[in-house]
Amino acid sequence: MDMTSIMMTTMIALLLLGFPMMIPLLAATLIGFYYQFMGFDNSQFMIQQMLAGITPASLIAIPMFILAADIMTKGRSANKLIDMVMVYIGHYKGGLAVSTATACALFGAVSGSTQATVVAVGSTLRPKLLENGYNDSFNLSLIISSSGIALLIPPSIGMIIYGGISQTSISELFIAGIGPGILMLILFSLYSVFFAIKNEVPTLKKAPFRERFDVTKEALWPLGFPCIIVFGIYGGIFSPTEAASTCVLYALILEIIVFKSLDMKAVIGIAKSTGLITAIVFILVAAGAAFSWVISFAMIPQAIMENFGLNEANELQLLIAISIAFFVGCMFVDSIVVILILVPIFMPEIDRLGLDKVLVGVIITLQVAVGAVTPPFGCNIFTAVAIFKRPYIEVVRGLLPFVLMLALVAVLLIQFPQIALFLRDLAFAK
Amino acid sequence: MRSTSRLMRSGYEKSIVLVNKLEGAILIISVLIMGCNNVSNVIGRVVFNQSLYFTDELNSILIIFITFAGTSYAARLGSHIRMTAIFDVLPSLYQKVLITLIAFITSICIFAICYFSVEYISWIAPKGKVLPAMQIPVYLTYIWVPVSLFLTGLEYFATGMKNLFSKDMHLSSQITGDGYDNINEL
Amino acid sequence: ANWKYAIEENLNEVQGVYATQFKEYIEANSAHSVQIYPFGTLGESDDIMEQAQAGILQFVDQSPGFTGSLIPEAQVFLMPYVLPESVSEVNYFFKNAKVISENFKVLYAEQDLELLQMFPEGSVAITTQESFHSPADLDGMKIRVMTSPLLVETYKAFGAVPTPLPWGEVFGALQTNLIQGQENPWFYIESGKLYEVSEVITEAGHNIFTTAVMANKNFYEGLSETDQQLVQQGSEVALDYILKYQEGLAEESKAKIKAAKPSIEFVTLTEAERAPFRLAAKDVRAKFIEMTGESGQTILDQLEADLESARTN
Ligand code: NA
Ligand code: NA
Numbered sequence: 001m002d003m004t005s006i007m008m009t010t011m012i013a014l015l016l017l018g019f020p021m022m023i024p025l026l027a028a029t030l031i032g033f034y035y036q037f038m039g040f041d042n043s044q045f046m047i048q049q050m051l052a053g054i055t056p057a058s059l060i061a062i063p064m065f066i067l068a069a070d071i072m073t074k075g076r077s078a079n080k081l082i083d084m085v086m087v088y089i090g091h092y093k094g095g096l097a098v099s100t101a102t103a104c105a106l107f108g109a110v111s112g113s114t115q116a117t118v119v120a121v122g123s124t125l126r127p128k129l130l131e132n133g134y135n136d137s138f139n140l141s142l143i144i145s146s147s148g149i150a151l152l153i154p155p156s157i158g159m160i161i162y163g164g165i166s167q168t169s170i171s172e173l174f175i176a177g178i179g180p181g182i183l184m185l186i187l188f189s190l191y192s193v194f195f196a197i198k199n200e201v202p203t204l205k206k207a208p209f210r211e212r213f214d215v216t217k218e219a220l221w222p223l224g225f226p227c228i229i230v231f232g233i234y235g236g237i238f239s240p241t242e243a244a245s246t247c248v249l250y251a252l253i254l255e256i257i258v259f260k261s262l263d264m265k266a267v268i269g270i271a272k273s274t275g276l277i278t279a280i281v282f283i284l285v286a287a288g289a290a291f292s293w294v295i296s297f298a299m300i301p302q303a304i305m306e307n308f309g310l311n312e313a314n315e316l317q318l319l320i321a322i323s324i325a326f327f328v329g330c331m332f333v334d335s336i337v338v339i340l341i342l343v344p345i346f347m348p349e350i351d352r353l354g355l356d357k358v359l360v361g362v363i364i365t366l367q368v369a370v371g372a373v374t375p376p377f378g379c380n381i382f383t384a385v386a387i388f389k390r391p392y393i394e395v396v397r398g399l400l401p402f403v404l405m406l407a408l409v410a411v412l413l414i415q416f417p418q419i420a421l422f423l424r425d426l427a428f429a430k
Numbered sequence: 431m432r433s434t435s436r437l438m439r440s441g442y443e444k445s446i447v448l449v450n451k452l453e454g455a456i457l458i459i460s461v462l463i464m465g466c467n468n469v470s471n472v473i474g475r476v477v478f479n480q481s482l483y484f485t486d487e488l489n490s491i492l493i494i495f496i497t498f499a500g501t502s503y504a505a506r507l508g509s510h511i512r513m514t515a516i517f518d519v520l521p522s523l524y525q526k527v528l529i530t531l532i533a534f535i536t537s538i539c540i541f542a543i544c545y546f547s548v549e550y551i552s553w554i555a556p557k558g559k560v561l562p563a564m565q566i567p568v569y570l571t572y573i574w575v576p577v578s579l580f581l582t583g584l585e586y587f588a589t590g591m592k593n594l595f596s597k598d599m600h601l602s603s604q605i606t607g608d609g610y611d612n613i614n615e616l
Numbered sequence: 617a618n619w620k621y622a623i624e625e626n627l628n629e630v631q632g633v634y635a636t637q638f639k640e641y642i643e644a645n646s647a648h649s650v651q652i653y654p655f656g657t658l659g660e661s662d663d664i665m666e667q668a669q670a671g672i673l674q675f676v677d678q679s680p681g682f683t684g685s686l687i688p689e690a691q692v693f694l695m696p697y698v699l700p701e702s703v704s705e706v707n708y709f710f711k712n713a714k715v716i717s718e719n720f721k722v723l724y725a726e727q728d729l730e731l732l733q734m735f736p737e738g739s740v741a742i743t744t745q746e747s748f749h750s751p752a753d754l755d756g757m758k759i760r761v762m763t764s765p766l767l768v769e770t771y772k773a774f775g776a777v778p779t780p781l782p783w784g785e786v787f788g789a790l791q792t793n794l795i796q797g798q799e800n801p802w803f804y805i806e807s808g809k810l811y812e813v814s815e816v817i818t819e820a821g822h823n824i825f826t827t828a829v830m831a832n833k834n835f836y837e838g839l840s841e842t843d844q845q846l847v848q849q850g851s852e853v854a855l856d857y858i859l860k861y862q863e864g865l866a867e868e869s870k871a872k873i874k875a876a877k878p879s880i881e882f883v884t885l886t887e888a889e890r891a892p893f894r895l896a897a898k899d900v901r902a903k904f905i906e907m908t909g910e911s912g913q914t915i916l917d918q919l920e921a922d923l924e925s926a927r928t929n
Contacts, residue, residue, distance in 0.1 A: 017528060018517035020510035022501075023536050026543060042672050044550035046543070051572065052663050054497050055490035057782045063496065064468060067461065167656060169788030236792030237476060239785055245468035268458055271465075275457030278493075279500020280510060286497060296657045297620075297672075334511050377515055392518075428791040479756060481779050483768060553670070557727065562685045562763050563780075 003035040004300050012332075021337055025287035032294035046290045053289020054282045057241065058164050062112065063278040064244030065155045068225070068251045069111035070270045070277075073120045075255030075262050077222035081106050082124055084219035087207040094189075094196030095204060096132055100125045100139075101146040101188040105181065108150025109226035110247065112157040114335075114372065115383050116277075117147040126388065133201050140390060141373075141398035144380040145406065146188055148369030151335075152181035154229055155244065158335050158365050161285060165292070165343050166350075168357040170240045171233045176362045176424040178230075180413055184369075187405040221254050234427050281336060288340025301345040315353050319414050322346055322360065323367050330371025334379055338368065362420040363413055370406040373399055442588070446604065449581060450506060456499040456574075460492045467492075483563045491571045498578035505585040508601035526599050533590035533600075537583050544579035551576065621675035622653040622664040624682075624827075629807055630737040631677045631827055633861060637854035638675075638829075646846050650675075669728045671832040676729075679737075679827045684764045687723050688908045689915045691766040693734075695904055696774075696822040696897040697890075698919065705926040706736055706824065707859045713922040719915055724828070730836040732851040735858050737801045737825040738866050743790075743814035744797035747881060749889045751775030751896060760786050760798040769903045770822075773896035787813060801825040806869035811877050818883040820893060829854075 007028040014024035026046075033043045072078045082103045089095045089102065103121045111117050122143040129139040151158055154174030163170035195201075207215070228246050232238035238246060255262040262270075295301060305311045310321055325346070329338035343364070350360055372380040375396040384395050413419055471485040504510050517525060555569040588603035598606040621639070625631040632654060639650035658664050658673070661682040668676035680690035692698070700706055710716070716734050724731040748754050754776040761767040763780040771778035779795050789795045790813035798810065804825075805811055829851055836844065873880055885893070905912055 015513050016516055017532065018512050018514045019532050020505075020512055020536060022510065023539055027539055030539070030542065037672075040542075040546075042670065043542075043546045044553055045667060045670065045672060047547045047550040047575070048663060048666060049659060050543075051494060051575070052659050054493050057486045057489065058785060060464070060468065060489045060493065063461065063464060063493070067465060167783070169785065169791075171785070171788040171792060233792065236789075236794050238472070239781075239789060239794055241468065242472045242475070245465070245472045248465050249469045249472075267462075271458040271461040272454055275461045275496050275500050276504055276507075276509070278461075279457075279497050280504050282493065282497040283501040284511070293658060296653070299651070332513055334513075377513070379513075382514060392515075428788070475779075479758075479777055481777075483763075483765075483780065486763065486780065486782075554666070557669070557686065559686050562765055568685070 003032065003298060004303065006035075007031050007295075015333060021334055022283050022287045025284070025291045025337065025341075029287065029290045029294050032291070032298060036294065036298055046294070049290040049293040050286035053286045056164050058170055059160060059282075059285070061155065061160050061170070061241040061244040062157050062281065063274060064241060064248055065110075065112040065157070066116070066277050067270070067274040068244060068247035069107075069113075069116050069120075070274050071248070071251035071255055071262070071267075072110055072222065072225070073116070074266060074270055075251070076259045077110075077225070077251065077254055078107060078120050079124060080215075080219045081222050082121065083215045084223075087212045087215045090204045091206040092193075093203055094193035094201065096125075096129055096201075097134060097138075097142055097192035097196060098189045100129065100142055101149070101185055101192060104143070104146035105149045105153055105185045106226070108147070108153040108181070109229065110155075110222075111150055112155040112160070114144075114147045114151055114369075114380055117150040118143060118380065118383055119387060121147070122384075122387065132204065133199075134196075135199075135398075136390065137394055137398035138195060140384050140388065140395045141402050142188070142192065144384045144395070145373050145399070145402035146185075147380060148373060148406070149181050149184050149188075151365055151369050152177040152184065152362070154178065154233070155240065156365060157281065158339060158368055159361060160240065161336055161339050162343060162361045162364060165289075165340070166347060166357055166361065168361055172358045172424050172428060173361045173365075174229070174233060174240065175427045176358050176420040177365060178423050179419045180362060180366055180409055183409055183412070183419060184406070187409065188402070191401055191405060221258060224250060224254075284334065284336050285340065288337060291341060292344035296344060301348055304345055305349050310349055311352075313349065313353075315355060316414070318346075318349055318353060318355070319360070319363060322350075323363060323410060323414070326364050326367035327371040327374070330368050330379065331374055331377040335368040335372060338371075339364065356417070356421070358424055359417050359420060363410070366406075366410055366413060370403065370410060373406070374403050375399060446506065450503070453499040453503045453578070453581075456495055457503060460495045460499075464489060464492045464496075487561045487564045487566075491566075494571060495574055498575050502578040502582040502585065505582045506602050506604060508589075508605045522599070526593060529599055529601070530590055530593040533586045533593060537586035537590060540579055540583035540586060544576050544583055547572070547576045547579055617648050619648060619650045619674040620653065620672070621650050622658050622667070622673050623677040624655055624661050624664075624679065625677075625804075626654050626807070627652065630735075630801075630803060630858065630861075630865075634735060634827075634829070634854045634858045635675075635677070637857045638850045641850040641853045642846060645850075646843070648843075648846075668830060668832050671728075671835055673832065674835050675732075675829065675831050677827050677829055679825065681762050681764050681767065683828070684766065686727060687720075689723055689912050690720070690828070691764060691904065691907070692912070692915050692919060693826040694764060694766050694770070694823065695900055696770050697894050698897075698923075699736075699824045699826075700923060700926060701739070701821050703863055705923075706862075708929050709922060709926040710735055710855070710859065712925070713919070715915060715918040715922050719918050720828075723911075724830060725833060728833045729830040730833045731828060731830055732847065733829045733855045734826055735829070735855050736862060737827055738803055738862060738869075739801065739819065739821065740799050740823040740825050741802055741805060742797055742799045742818045742820060743805060743810055743816070744818065745793070745815050746796075747816045747883050748818065749883075749885065751892050757797060758795040760789065760795045765907065766900065766904060770897075770900050773899045774893060775896070786810075790814060799823075802866040802869040806872050811873045811880055814880070816881045816883055817873070818885065820885045821890060822893060822897070 011024040011028040085099045085102045089099050104117050107117050107121050126139050159173040163173050229243050232243045325342055372378050381395050385392050467488050471482045475481045551569050551572050559568045589600050592600040592603050623631040623635050635652045642648050642650050664676050665678050667673045680693040683690035721731045757776045758779045759771050759776045760781045761778045768778040
């Protein structure tokens with residue numbers, strides 16, 4: 001077998017066996033080095049690339065956004081946002097489900113990761129959904145699919161990592177994710193209403209005006225987060241990293257001074273958990289960088305593209321190939337790992353065709369969201385199984401309609417790139 | 431014989447507690463400094479029209495600490511991301527064999543990387559490269575990498591041993607199969 | 617053998633053109649082949665430099681702006697108002713300078729690198745949103761620079777607010793007015809479409825973007841006499857080509873920019889307007905000596921002697 005097959009076979013085998021995800025990447029990289037240099041003589045450069053992979057300044061936005069979201073979740077901001085969504089739409093037909101999707105989108109406007117959204121929104125709203133007669137398969141499907149919206153609505157860890165390795169403006173990616181994110185929200189909401197009517201789910205009482213007023217007043221503070229991110233970047237005040245840092249400052253002011261919900265001890269706990277989550281993400285980024293170095297050095301991407309005839313593909317064919325590759329990848333592997341492995345492989349062809357890297361980034365992010373909720377495998381499915389301790393079959397039972405809606409968004413996005421690029425072109429006056 | 435092994439084991443448990451404290455402290459301090467660093471930089475640039483020149487360099491030093499200390503810490507919590515769809519449906523005996531293998535192979539792999547990181551640092555140290563703004567030798571910022579990798583490798587080795595010699599299934603040397611839920615507490 | 621050569625730019629940019637010339641010469645005149653790795657494929661500039669030092673790569677390009685952390689003296693090529701503007705002087709300098717063939721050769725050798733050539737990539741222009749004619753006009757303007765302390769010092773001395781920013785964010789930051797300007801050679805402003813997000817491009821004549829071509833030292837010394845000559849000739853042929861290629865390149869880029877964006881304004885600072893900038897450059901010189909000490913002084917002296925002979929030839 002040649003180097004490429006051995007690397008790929010080892011990687012896939014270790015992934016499927018359930019190794020910690022850094023290991024398939026690192027093991028494949030070690031094999032690559034061994035083959036390239038006929039021994040382990042130059043393997044120290046794997047470390048160079050691991051370190052180089054995690055030190056770009058743009059990636060610092062990730063721990064900062066994780067920190068901000070962590071402060072919000074452990075404090076009161078996240079729940080105040082959820083409360084506000086509830087008092088406005090909770091009482092319509094399917095309102096609680098629509099609220100869940102909307103809360104995911106809103107929380108996603110602060111958080112960059114799907115998993116954090118599943119935890120923050122899911123653990124608050126799933127009990128309410130159950131209480132009000134929605135069946136759990138629907139609830140779980142709704143929560144994990146809607147959490148994908150968080151990936152598209154800025155900020156987005158996936159976009160930050162993609163921007164870093166593809167040299168694409170993260171600010172532009174962020175703005176371009178809003179359109180598809182909102183489209184997802186609309187589709188999920190429509191389905192929720194349909195589901196509620198069909199299953200005759202009872203509606204909630206309408207909140208009295210006084211309560212609406214109070215809850216809205218309370219939520220005004222946390223609504224500052226999306227403003228900081230969108231208008232900060234859009235208005236040219238902040239780079240993404242600066243926006244993230246400002247969110248941290250804002251979150252601390254809110255939770256410590258305004259809501260008085262966190263003390264120093266809590267902040268220390270948050271710093272620790274942020275450090276841990278960051279490390280779990282960044283060790284993958286490090287391993288991915290080493291992996292992509294060795295395949296670039298061996299000219300593997302060019303060989304793969306040639307093998308699949310993609311070196312002569314047109315724009316549409318390449319976009320479809322990218323979509324399929326990311327979709328399949330995300331069924332098995334964490335989205336970050338998929339981005340780290342596949343982006344360098346496709347990059348030479350993306351450059352050759354001069355594709356808009358922002359559009360490619362949004363398409364990739366969307367496929368990541370789709371792949372992560374598609375049975376039999378799907379990273380969000382496993383997250384939900386672990387977090388809500390529900391059997392796998394129950395989690396996946398209700399997913400089909402959501403997967404179909406996501407697939408529809410994906411097709412629409414390739415057919416009408418303006419869904420993503422409209423806001424970008426408006427914001428950056430192109 | 432027995433008492434020596436018990437002594438060794440309790441020595442191991444004690445040092446684990448110590449290492450946990452140390453790496454936990456590294457995580458906390460690094461994240462807090464990183465927060466302060468970036469917040470001051472934003473304030474400096476937006477309010478006083480003056481960027482801090484060392485911000486990026488300090489960030490890269492801190493992210494190296496966080497990533498590697500955190501990797502080792504997360505290994506002890508058994509909370510690294512895994513694709514467990516196949517693993518979960520296996521009968522428990524197979525699970526136990528597999529998790530033992532996973533632990534030992536992971537340990538070997540991490541020890542190898544640890545060795546290469548020592549090689550890299552000793553290769554780069556004499557080159558005298560410094561961080562442009564902070565004027566700190568670059569290799570000094572990498573010093574914790576092999577230490578954390580060694581501790582990570584050791585943790586996976588200990589996990590393998592625990593699985594070999596005890597009845598329960600261990601996801602890390604401290605956490606058994608039922609401790610899965612730890613992931614959620616993060 | 618198959619030699620690996622990493623550069624900091626794309627194949628259609630100046631470094632790519634040089635590397636392609638070199639590759640073609642080697643492949644036409646020997647059984648060796650050259651694999652070129654364009655920007656980003658093997659890591660950032662610092663990474664490929666280390667890989668060349670270790671001998672994983674046989675050849676590498678690095679502009680001295682990035683070499684500062686390794687060889688502080690290399691930042692002499694970033695100093696404002698040192699290199700000449702006239703094409704013949706520039707060409708003479710890069711073909712004959714002792715500071716390159718002797719002084720820097722030794723400094724690079726200490727880093728396990730055989731310095732083959734240095735070549736110019738064209739004069740550095742400054743893109744901004746509003747035109748400027750004096751340091752006072754630059755007051756408060758945020759200009760993106762590479763993280764070289766000397767460049768930071770330069771733009772401080774020029775009256776601007778130097779803002780270090782990773783390259784990937786520059787385009788977006790200009791669009792959103794996070795920064796108001798940046799500097800780069802003309803061809804790069806054109807190929808990177810930086811003119812799309814700028815209103816004015818100013819030629820202040822303060823610098824020429826320079827790049828060093830290096831081989832791994834052990835690799836080079838292990839080559840047979842014939843192969844060493846082959847490499848030397850290849851690097852010289854490519855240098856001659858690039859010096860020719862340079863002539864009119866800036867004009868060509870300007871024409872392309874003007875065609876793509878007719879509203880763009882080109883400004884060339886007059887001699888009188890440059891005077892205060894030249895004066896400010898003195899502070900930068902002092903900073904350079906402070907950073908590099910005696911060795912830097914020697915380099916600077918030799919550089920000036922070389923420039924003097926370029927003037928008189
Ligand atoms: Na988000
Ligand atoms: Na899936």
